[in-house]
Amino acid sequence: xxxxxxxxxxxxxxxxxxxxxxxxxxxxxxxxxxxxxxxxxxxxxxxxxxxxxxxxxxxxxxxxxxxxxxxxxxxxxxxxxxxxxxxxxxxxxxxxxxxxxxxxxxxxxxxxxxxxxxxxxxxxxxxxxxxxxxxxxxxxxxxxxxxxxxxxxxxxxxxxxxxxxxxxxxxxxxxxxxxxxxxxxxxxxxxxxxxxxxxxxxxxxxxxxxxxxxxxxxxxxxxxxxxxxx
Amino acid sequence: xxxxxxxxxxxxxxxxxxxxxxxxxxxxxxxxxxxxxxxxxxxxxxxxxxxxxxxxxxxxxxxxxxxxxxxxxxxxxxxxxxxxxxxxxxxxxxxxxxxxxxxxxxxxxxxxxxxxxxxxxxxxxxxxxxxxxxxxxxxxxxxxxxxxxxxxxxxxxxxxxxxxxxxxxxxxxxxxxxxxxxxxxxxxxxxxxxxxxxxxxxxxxxxxxxxxxxxxxxxxxxxxxxxxxxxxxxxxxxxxxxxxxxxxxxxxxxxxxxxxxxxxxxxxxxxxxxxxxxxx
Ligand SMILES: Nc1ncnc2c1ncn2[C@@H]1O[C@H](COP(=O)(O)OP(=O)(O)OP(=O)(O)O)[C@@H](O)[C@H]1O
Ligand SMILES: Nc1ncnc2c1ncn2[C@@H]1O[C@H](COP(=O)(O)OP(=O)(O)O)[C@@H](O)[C@H]1O
Ligand SMILES: [Mg+2]
Ligand SMILES: [Mg+2]
Ligand SMILES: [Zn+2]
Numbered sequence: 001x002x003x004x005x006x007x008x009x010x011x012x013x014x015x016x017x018x019x020x021x022x023x024x025x026x027x028x029x030x031x032x033x034x035x036x037x038x039x040x041x042x043x044x045x046x047x048x049x050x051x052x053x054x055x056x057x058x059x060x061x062x063x064x065x066x067x068x069x070x071x072x073x074x075x076x077x078x079x080x081x082x083x084x085x086x087x088x089x090x091x092x093x094x095x096x097x098x099x100x101x102x103x104x105x106x107x108x109x110x111x112x113x114x115x116x117x118x119x120x121x122x123x124x125x126x127x128x129x130x131x132x133x134x135x136x137x138x139x140x141x142x143x144x145x146x147x148x149x150x151x152x153x154x155x156x157x158x159x160x161x162x163x164x165x166x167x168x169x170x171x172x173x174x175x176x177x178x179x180x181x182x183x184x185x186x187x188x189x190x191x192x193x194x195x196x197x198x199x200x201x202x203x204x205x206x207x208x209x210x211x212x213x214x215x216x217x218x219x220x221x222x223x224x225x226x227x228x229x230x
Numbered sequence: 231x232x233x234x235x236x237x238x239x240x241x242x243x244x245x246x247x248x249x250x251x252x253x254x255x256x257x258x259x260x261x262x263x264x265x266x267x268x269x270x271x272x273x274x275x276x277x278x279x280x281x282x283x284x285x286x287x288x289x290x291x292x293x294x295x296x297x298x299x300x301x302x303x304x305x306x307x308x309x310x311x312x313x314x315x316x317x318x319x320x321x322x323x324x325x326x327x328x329x330x331x332x333x334x335x336x337x338x339x340x341x342x343x344x345x346x347x348x349x350x351x352x353x354x355x356x357x358x359x360x361x362x363x364x365x366x367x368x369x370x371x372x373x374x375x376x377x378x379x380x381x382x383x384x385x386x387x388x389x390x391x392x393x394x395x396x397x398x399x400x401x402x403x404x405x406x407x408x409x410x411x412x413x414x415x416x417x418x419x420x421x422x423x424x425x426x427x428x429x430x431x432x433x434x435x436x437x438x439x440x441x442x443x444x445x446x447x448x449x450x451x452x453x454x455x456x457x458x459x460x461x462x463x464x465x466x467x468x469x470x471x472x473x474x475x476x477x478x479x480x481x482x483x484x485x486x487x488x489x490x491x492x493x494x495x496x497x498x499x500x501x502x503x504x505x506x507x508x509x510x
Binding site: 011015082 | 236284287442443445446453474475488489491492495496498500503504507
């Protein structure tokens with residue numbers, strides 16, 4: 001499904017006359033329906049890998065081959081902006097470490113929009129969005145409120161709801177459970193388990209990968225630069 | 231795949247020069263003093279700009295003051311003659327002719343039927359002493375409408391859409407606040423359902439809550455009407471919120487372009503980094 005081949009990424013900060021290497025020579029792969037965890041210490045380049053797969057960062061070298069439903073096998077580093085935007089709308093989801101909310105967009109609108117973007121009809125999108133908000137215990141009283149007034153945990157759960165509701169083919173998770181309480185974490189685990197059962201391929205960064213035991217089938221260790229079955 | 235089918239307009243090598251250019255600055259390899267020729271003082275307000283606008287997308291343009299953003303927008307709306315380059319609009323004559331070179335009559339046709347423009351200063355987009363309704367009617371008449379009932383209905387529809395109380399529709403915009411004037415301008419620009427809308431710094435100078443209203447309106451229009459838009463702003467927060475892709479201009483040229491999160495999270499050009507890291 002996804003094969004990351006020997007990617008490297010460095011950042012040049014002009015005003016500091018500085019070049020930082022974030023990752024060098026990373027290779028990993030995930031089969032369709034698989035779940036790969038990435039572990040490594042802070043600053044080791046985990047998020048850089050996910051952002052490269054999502055197309056936010058452009059690696060300096062290597063290739064990222066993705067088996068797209070719509071386009072066949074493509075190198076994410078080579079496709080046009082247009083195709084990448086489409087892939088993100090319909091096939092590849094991303095949950096970031098931080099929630100980016102739209103001002104003046106209610107939580108219900110936010111989740112509904114992500115479904116409309118992929119072409120779901122209005123009514124179905126609305127129903128699915130409500131189900132997702134219910135699943136993540138976002139109380140109905142908050143559905144018509146703006147998320148910038150939400151607590152950290154509510155924001156994060158909303159973020160996850162927005163990405164998982166689309167049941168993307170490939171879902172990238174950057175520490176989605178980091179600041180959640182135990183019950184919320186369980187909800188995330190349950191949602192991931194459901195997605196996995198429905199065939200979604202997952203790559204995730206988790207501080208406590210143990211929590212994904214039984215779901216996660218491979219792990220990539222930044223330190224060893226190697227992938228193992230677990 | 232990106233093909234003709236999903237492109238609303240294409241610009242290739244667009245240039246706007248103020249001055250006669252000399253032998254030195256005709257050679258594009260010779261460096262300029264920012265955007266000015268050190269010998270003949272020709273200003274290269276827009277210099278070799280190329281890009282595509284996809285159907286239904288919002289394309290952002292950012293850049294410091296004087297980088298050529300407004301000049302480019304005015305060229306696209308035919309407010310200003312171009313000095314160089316090509317411009318194709320898919321919705322006009324199958325996208326075949328370079329519309330920069332059309333007669334003024336054909337350009338007016340495009341202005342009336344395909345493009346909408348919202349200026350930074352409402353004075354350019356509105357007749358301040360005509361009623362809001364008449365402003366909209368004027369645009370519709372230019373677009374060929376003759377039926378008063380239809381025009382009134384369209385006026386009501388769009389003024390309501392931009393939240394102008396309908397009991398004030400016969401008041402002239404000069405009686406309105408800046409945010410209301412901007413919303414009337416947007417209603418006017420939308421009234422003939424143009425497939426392409428150009429917006430130049432439309433929220434600059436408005437207070438924050440009014441700004442949010444206008445931005446919300448823009449997003450809603452894009453979602454509901456599927457209009458392709460170019461949004462010029464110097465505010466990266468606005469670009470982040472609205473735009474699928476972003477083009478960064480510097481001294482009349484494109485410094486960098488890409489999907490918005492690529493530009494904001496991994497800026498490569500020196501200038502974009504200054505902008506994003508706010509060290510200007
Ligand atoms: N956009 C960027 N610009 C400059 N340097 C960056 C950028 N993104 C990452 N880096 C650098 O690349 C390295 C890897 O960062 P990355 O965010 O991938 O680490 P991480 O493993 O996710 O860390 P954490 O666990 O703290 O989130 C760091 O040195 C970081 O400073
Ligand atoms: N009518 C003009 N005559 C001469 N120079 C002009 C004229 N209009 C714009 N310029 C110059 O062109 C450059 C770009 O201006 P403009 O497009 O207004 O910038 P922005 O909108 O990005 O602030 C500036 O150097 C400006 O001084
Ligand atoms: Mg990280
Ligand atoms: Mg300007
Ligand atoms: Zn010269």
